[in-house]
Every structure is written in structure tokens, then in C-alpha cells.
Amino acid sequence: LTMVANVTLAQYPPASHLATSWWQWVFETPASENPLTDTTGQFGAVNQSGRVWFLAGNPGGTTVRISGLSASTTYHFRIVGTNTSGTTYGSDRTFTTLATTTFKELSKLLPGNSEIPAALGHIIDLDPRNMDLLVEAAATYAMLRRFPAALKLYDRALDVIPDDPELLALKAAMYQAEGNLQEAAKLLIDVNERTTSGLAFETKLDQLRLERNHAEAIRLLQARRAQVPSACDGFEMLHLAFAQRFVGDTAGAKVTAEQARNTLEPLSKEQSDIPDLEVELALADAVLGERDSALRERERAIMTLDPTGKTSDSDRLALEELLALIQTVLGENSRAISTLTQLLETPYGSLIYGPAPVTPALLRLDPIWDPLRADPAFQKLCEEKQPPAAP
Structure with a gap:
């Protein structure tokens, strides 16, 4: 069997919907290969084996995921093909997994390490058509x-996926973070209560x-609750x-x-x-003016954070952002500003703006921070940092 032109592997950490890290296997076949051949890959090591089914008829290359492999390890595998007449044929191969930089490893380089852009580019180059990878890298x-x-x-x-509503929303969030609400609005024009x-x-x-169009937000949310009540969560x-x-x-x-x-209490x-649920519950209590309950829920959320390291730094910072909002609602302005000061200096993924x-633009625009606006320290946070002048 001569169909294998190249096998490339790279490791990625688990996305939010995946339980384990996985290896991306880009399986390339020559254009001359019979497009009706169904191909599988069988791989195994000591006390470990498995089967990966490849898509049929993709001579340009097929991508599969394999979990449970280790870095810098040699594995035996077999390429197995079944042609249209039902004949099965195969070829034994080996591959060695790479010790490449992973997104998990990149997170250890934060904040602002100069190696990150090059490492991201290297990972994307291994599989430039992979949608999950593009979205993870963009995040x-x-x-x-x-x-x-x-x-x-x-x-x-x-x-690859034109007009995908979630990709458009993610792109809009980037414009929002830059303060470019006009471009963001264009991408969200089709979103309505039935989305x-x-x-x-x-x-x-x-x-x-951010546009301070609160009347339309109320109309949209009330229409959603009326038409799709199951979609309106806490x-x-x-x-x-x-x-x-x-x-x-x-x-x-x-x-x-x-x-x-x-809604949130039983959950x-x-x-x-x-901890997200505890923080949202604390926000509800804060809006109700129940300060003691809000503070209890806030402390419970902090205690929920896993001290053993299972809670990532980014997740911790995202919760800190929500805690800053609770502090703002409760009138703890100095504490909120102190928290926001730290967040502005640190990379993380937001639960509010994710x-x-x-960003300074979001602090300027978002009315949730209005109680802080009279404080000069907050006004300073809203100023965009200018890059150093060229020598």
C-alpha cells in the first residue's frame, strides 16, 4: 500500500467540550489514490491499541483526532484500505509523536511572552484548515x-464556514474590545430573539x-422569554x-x-x-440590594476555586472580573478599581466580554462601570496606552 504521502502530528490541550487532550493527525494521500477507497488507521503501543476511521474519498488529506498518546513516543500503526470490491489491504508503519508547543504550554508563557506569536503560527501551519485550531488560536x-x-x-x-453565527459573534467581540461598535453591529444585525x-x-x-440602547435590549430579552422561554437562562x-x-x-x-x-439557586x-453559578447568584443578590447574601455567595465562589491547580489562571481572572462587577454594584469602588487595574495588565478570557x-475601550463604553466614572483612578484606566515612540 503506497497511499501515505505524509503523516503529521501535533498536540493540543482540551477545549471546553473535550475531556482529554488530543493529537491531530493530518493524513495526506496522493491525488492518484482511488477516491472511493475507505481508509482506517489502526494504531497501538504496549497494552494500548485503537482504531481511527478516516473520511472516505479525500485525496487531498484527512484529519483525525487521537487521544491518549504521549509526546516524544514511537507508536506502531497500520493503514488499512477497503476498495469498492470489498478487498482489504494494509501497510504497517510507525510514527513518533512530536514534542511541539501546545496551547497549554503557551498559557504558561503568559503574559506577553514574545515566543507566543511564533509558536501559534507553528501550530497553525501544521494543520491550516482545522477549524477548532483556528478558533482556539484566535481566542x-x-x-x-x-x-x-x-x-x-x-x-x-x-x-471555511461563511456566515456562521458564532464565528460572526466572536469576530464582533473583537471589534467591541477595540471600541469599534459600528463594525461589531454589522456582524450582529441578523441576531434576534429566536437566534x-x-x-x-x-x-x-x-x-x-455598549451602545446604551437599553430599551432594545429589554424588548429583545422579553421577546425571547415569551417566544423561547427555555433559552432564557439565569x-x-x-x-x-x-x-x-x-x-x-x-x-x-x-x-x-x-x-x-x-433559577440559579437550585443549579x-x-x-x-x-464557581460561575455562585458569582451569578451573588450578582442577583447585589441587584436585589441584599449585600450580606451577595458577599456570602461571593466568598463561596472564591472557595469553590480549585486550589490544586485544576482551575486555570484564566478562569480565575475571569471570575475576578465578575467579582469586580459585584464590588461595583455594592459600592466597593476602590476594591473594584484595584481588581480592574490588575485585569488590564493580564491576559485572560472574560466571562463578560469573552x-x-x-480593555480601556470597554471600560469607557460599558455602563456597568458607570458608578466608578467619577474616580480619577478609574478615568486613568480608561485611557489607551500609547506605544513607545520610535527612537
Whole structure:
């Protein structure tokens, strides 16, 4: 069997929807190969074996994922083909996994390490058509606040899947982080109350809040609750409560916050190891004016963070951002400003603005930080840092 032209492997850490890290196997075949041949790869090591099914009829190359492999390790595998007449034939091979830089390793280089862009480029070059990889790399650039680089990668992903609502929302979030609300709005124009993507819908809510178009946000959320009640979760109800506060409807905001709390409380008890739920519950309590309850939930969220290292630094910082919002609602302005000062200097993925972290532009635009605006220390945070002048 002579169909193998090249086998390339690179390791990536688990995405949020994957349980384990995986190895990307780019399996390239010559253009002369019979496109009707179904091909599988069988690989194995001591006390370990498995089978990976390849897509049929892709002479340009096929990508598969294999979990459970180790770096810098030689594995035996067999390429097996079955042609249209049902004949099976194969060839034994070996490959050695690479000790390449992974996204997990890149996170250890943060913040601002000059090696990161080159390492990202190397990983993408190994598999330039991989959608998950493009999106993960774009998110990494976003964490670093390198928004033009992230936008280019989202554009590459949109070339593969044009008009994908989640990719458009992620791209819009980059423009929001830069303060370019006009470009962000163009990408979110089709998002409405029946949009199935939660990411796209929440990015639209962020857009309306940054535009201070609170009346439209309230209309959109109320329409969503009426038409698709199952899609309106506790976090979206918190969006509604804040929008009602912004237009002066304090009573309505408290009713909505109470509904959000009633939704979140049983979830936080069932999933007591998820700090996000505790923080959202604390936000609901803060909007209700129940300071003691909000502080208790906030402390519970901090205690929920895994001290053994399972909670990533980025996740911790994202929760710190929500804690800064709670501090702002409770009137703890100095503490909130101190937290935001640290966040502005550190790469992470935001729970409010994700995948982008907080930026001076977002602090300037977002009304959630309005209680801090009179403080000169906060005003300084809203100033864009200028690059050093050329010598």
C-alpha cells in the first residue's frame, strides 16, 4: 500500500467540550489514490491499541483526532484500505509523536511572552484548515489583546464556514474590545430573539449595552422569554435586570433579579463545584440590594476555586472580573478599581466580554462601570496606552 504521502502530528490541550487532550493527525494521500477507497488507521503501543476511521474519498488529506498518546513516543500503526470490491489491504508503519508547543504550554508563557506569536503560527501551519485550531488560536490572540491578529484568524475560519453565527459573534467581540461598535453591529444585525446560538445572542446583548440602547435590549430579552422561554437562562435574566436598572426601572430589575436567583439557586446546589453559578447568584443578590447574601455567595465562589491547580489562571481572572462587577454594584469602588487595574495588565478570557478580556475601550463604553466614572483612578484606566515612540 503506497497511499501515505505524509503523516503529521501535533498536540493540543482540551477545549471546553473535550475531556482529554488530543493529537491531530493530518493524513495526506496522493491525488492518484482511488477516491472511493475507505481508509482506517489502526494504531497501538504496549497494552494500548485503537482504531481511527478516516473520511472516505479525500485525496487531498484527512484529519483525525487521537487521544491518549504521549509526546516524544514511537507508536506502531497500520493503514488499512477497503476498495469498492470489498478487498482489504494494509501497510504497517510507525510514527513518533512530536514534542511541539501546545496551547497549554503557551498559557504558561503568559503574559506577553514574545515566543507566543511564533509558536501559534507553528501550530497553525501544521494543520491550516482545522477549524477548532483556528478558533482556539484566535481566542489566544484575543486573550493577549492582539485583536487584529485574532480578526484575521476569524476571517480565515469564516472563509471555511461563511456566515456562521458564532464565528460572526466572536469576530464582533473583537471589534467591541477595540471600541469599534459600528463594525461589531454589522456582524450582529441578523441576531434576534429566536437566534439559537447562545453565544451570538449574548454578544448582541453586549452590543446593545455598549451602545446604551437599553430599551432594545429589554424588548429583545422579553421577546425571547415569551417566544423561547427555555433559552432564557439565569445569565440572560441578569442582562435584563441590569438593562432595567439602567433605564431607572428599579422595581422591575428587582423582580427580574429575584427570578434569576430562583433559577440559579437550585443549579448552584446541584453543581456546587462551579464557581460561575455562585458569582451569578451573588450578582442577583447585589441587584436585589441584599449585600450580606451577595458577599456570602461571593466568598463561596472564591472557595469553590480549585486550589490544586485544576482551575486555570484564566478562569480565575475571569471570575475576578465578575467579582469586580459585584464590588461595583455594592459600592466597593476602590476594591473594584484595584481588581480592574490588575485585569488590564493580564491576559485572560472574560466571562463578560469573552473571549476578549477587559480593555480601556470597554471600560469607557460599558455602563456597568458607570458608578466608578467619577474616580480619577478609574478615568486613568480608561485611557489607551500609547506605544513607545520610535527612537
